[in-house]
Structure formats: structure tokens, C-alpha cells
Amino acid sequence: MHPLDSTRALMDGLGGEADVCLKCGSRSIGLCAPLDIAALDDMAGESERHTLDPREAVFHQGDPARYVYTLTEGMARLTRVLPDGRQAVIGFRFAGDILGFTPATEYAFGAEMLTRGTVCRLDRRRLEQLFRRYPVLERRFLDLCIKELAASQDHILALGRFSAEERVAAFLVSLAEAQERRKHVGPVFDLPATRADIGEFLGLTLETVSRAISSFRKRGWIRLHGHSGLELLDRQSLIGLGSGEGSDAA
Amino acid sequence: MHPLDSTRALMDGLGGEADVCLKCGSRSIGLCAPLDIAALDDMAGESERHTLDPREAVFHQGDPARYVYTLTEGMARLTRVLPDGRQAVIGFRFAGDILGFTPATEYAFGAEMLTRGTVCRLDRRRLEQLFRRYPVLERRFLDLCIKELAASQDHILALGRFSAEERVAAFLVSLAEAQERRKHVGPVFDLPATRADIGEFLGLTLETVSRAISSFRKRGWIRLHGHSGLELLDRQSLIGLGSGEGSDAA
DNA sequence: GTTAGTTCTTGATCTACCTCAACGGTGCGG
């Protein structure tokens, strides 16, 4: 059972339009966190929920940026394609994260689901109206944006200065932490990204990612459960490797 | 003569506290762009200007984040140090850019000048008050933040997928464009960053940066004027190389 | 349970970039 489903079950039986928002598992992390019930009612009236299959696109790079999405369930990757066809994964997004918020007229990157999941779609002009009605919402966007900026800078640091194994270790730990922030229980985490996805995110080939993961497994740091189950047996070692505490530590 | 000085000269003779802001070369790009004279007067009353030497720090990584700075003159680099002493340059900043805006209690990175320059320092709590008085200011921050996020993603793409020469070409072009946006005139751009600075930004060694620059010079794409003068002779070729149009173009 | 497709693993070889090293140019202080 997906952890978000329990929240939804608990909330059943409430009335009103804000219902779907109160029941929304993203509320604790996402955009709507600071809103009261009247405001949620507004949001719910303006937004549409959609279910998406694995590998299905939420939007494509270059599409007119008409909507802003909240990922309410599942995991997605953000990709960017270069003129010559090379592709990079810019980041991964989880339940509660916002997708496609930009002041530009077109999306600068595409977003594709890695798992089955749902998104909450809101017209961009409506969002601007809601900003005027609920200033706290705009502040919320600013805070989220700065947090994302900090995460991007961490990633720049990793891409520029970390070895292959350091990057993979940092990725596995951050994946686990993202799931724990979303109330994940149990020792086994979801790893819906393929080796190729991870490689495109970390600036490595899928073979190098595979070798790093195998190496961690042989050292007893992790255990794999099929292709998409990950258990961290020695998280401290992974954190040590993945946070830049090289041998010549200061 | 620095291009910003001409603006300042033109504005001489105006009265009032906002004087220093109206005369400020950063106004067209920076934080204060959308403010009227009364609001500028507020800002001017709350902010302090400082002059800094080359290699002097604006603030250090880990310092309590008490102030927000606008870089009004000169060029700075943002650096981050890893526990083991490895260092990376997260980005470069120019006149009009904002430094050190974060919701966290400490700066996540340090900022050091590359040239002599000036900053405009504003207490963070004052800024929050100004947000309440001039909501347009908060929106300005959000837009700038999103723009910076887009730039970070470009950089992630470059670090993850670009070869050494592609990264250096992209850097040189973006440096020139940053100076042109700031009303730079003439064919020779400032290159105050050393090969080591550029290397730490691009995830390369200084030798590799030097080899790439030499290679461009030998191809007739650029000309160097001393250690800090850069002329782009064939910008199209640099743009082509630096924007991911590899040989197998789509 | 069988099969077919996808994803992962592991090995061998290659290469872009790093590392180490020496030298040359630039610009500042006397």
C-alpha cells in the first residue's frame, strides 16, 4: 500500500469542494500547505487531477507553459534534450513537488513519470490570480524556488567535483531521504529510476552506475530487492562517501 | 571608463535620499528595477554601500545570513567548500546581481570579488519588511530566483554532458553576453576569472581550460589581450560548440 | 510455467581529461 493512500482513507467522509485537497497527500509538503480551507476550496475549483502511466509525459520541452502541476503521487524525472540529441536528466520529483512553474512562455524541460502517478493541474493565469488573492502562496513559491536552487547547487558541486562512486552514493542517500520525508516506512525504498536514468542525472554511463551499485553491494552497504527495491544496510558509509569527506579530510 | 559610470554622471544633480539608488547602475537589472522613487527612498535609507578589493570576501560560507547584497559594480564568484577541502565555484555574479538571499540561517556558499567593486548591503529583516510594504519586490525576487534556477539547470546540463571544449566555449559566450546585457561596449570583454576559477566552475583543471582557450585562439575564434582581455572573433563557432550541436546534429 | 522483452551485470579495451613538470609571459613594486 502506498503511504499516501492511508492519509486519503482517513479523510474520507468530508464534504465541500476542498475535499479533494484536504485528502491530497501532497498538502503537507506541496504548494497548498499554508492555505486554509476557504483557499483550498478556491484551488480545488480551479484545478484538475490526472492519472499518468509510467514513462508518460506530463509535458514536453518546448510546449507552451500554460499549466503548473503538483505531482500528487508517484515519481517523475525532468529531462532536457540538446540540439544534437544528447539527453540529460535535470532532476527527479516526488509526491508534493511542483512541476513546470516558469515565467517563460515555454517549458525549458520535459517531465515524464517513472511510476504510475497523479498530477494536479492548474492554469497558469489562474495561479497568478490566486497569488493576488493569497499573497502567502507567492511567498511559498519563493521559498520552494530557493530550496530548489540550493539543491541545484549541490548537484553542480557533485557533477563538478565528485567521483562516480561519490555521486551514486549521494544519489542513493538523497533518494531514501526524499522517501522518508514523504512518510515512507520500512527498510526497502523504491528505485523506479533505471541505471540509464540515474546515469543521465549524474553525468555517468549506465555501466558506471551499475558498477558503483555492485561495488556497494559487495561491500555490504546496500541490498537490492529485484530491480526496483533498495535497502540501505550501512547508511553512514554511503553518507560519508556521498558528502565529500574524501580521504584527505580536513 | 566603466560603462556604469556614464549612467552615474548623467544622474548627477538630483536631490533626495533616493539619489544614490537612482544613480545606481544596477537599477536596470537588479532588485530595485520595479520600484518608484518613494520606494527607492525607503531602500536607500535602509541600505549601506561598501567597496571591496579583488579577492576580498563579501561573506563566507557558514556565516549567519544577516544581510542581502546587491553587487553594484565588479564581478564576484560564489564558492563552496567540501568537508575534505575540495572547492567548487558555483557561479559568477555581475553588477546588478543579488548575493546571499536565502531563507536559511547561514550562507550555504561564500562570495568573493574577482575585481574591485561595490556592494549594496541590506539587513534581511528590513528586506522582509520591505516585502510587506512593496509586494512587487517579492515578485521580483521570485522571477530572479526562477531565472537563476534555469541558469543552474543549464550549468548542470553542461557539467553532465559537455566535453571540456564545449564547456569552455559556453562559458566564454555567456561571459560576453552577461557583459553586453550590462551595456558593455567595444569588442574586448573583461575576463577577471583566472584559469583556475574557470576550471573550478566548469569541473575541469586549469590546464584543460588553458588548452581549450589556446585551441580556440589557434583556430582564430578568439584573441587575448593580456591576461584579462578577451575578444570574440568568431562568436558563431563558439556558440555552435557551446550549445550542444555535436557533429551528429538532429 | 514458458517466453519474450527489458534491464542489469561484468569484462576488455580505449580515450578524454587529469597529473606532474618545466618553461614563458605579464604586470606590479621598487
Added chain:
DNA sequence: CCGCACCGTTGAGGTAGATCAAGAACTAAC
């Protein structure tokens, strides 16, 4: 104008990770 320190350039050799290739494990559909 001269000397010194710093920065940049160039070369030779090493290595982490890419590339190419084969086979094994997982997943899902029948």
C-alpha cells in the same frame, strides 16, 4: 627600467570512466 611573483602555456605520461560487447536476471504477458 628591472626583478619578482603570479599566471598561463605546453609537453609527457597515467587513470577514471567511456565504449563496445556478451551474457544473466528480472518482469510481465500468455
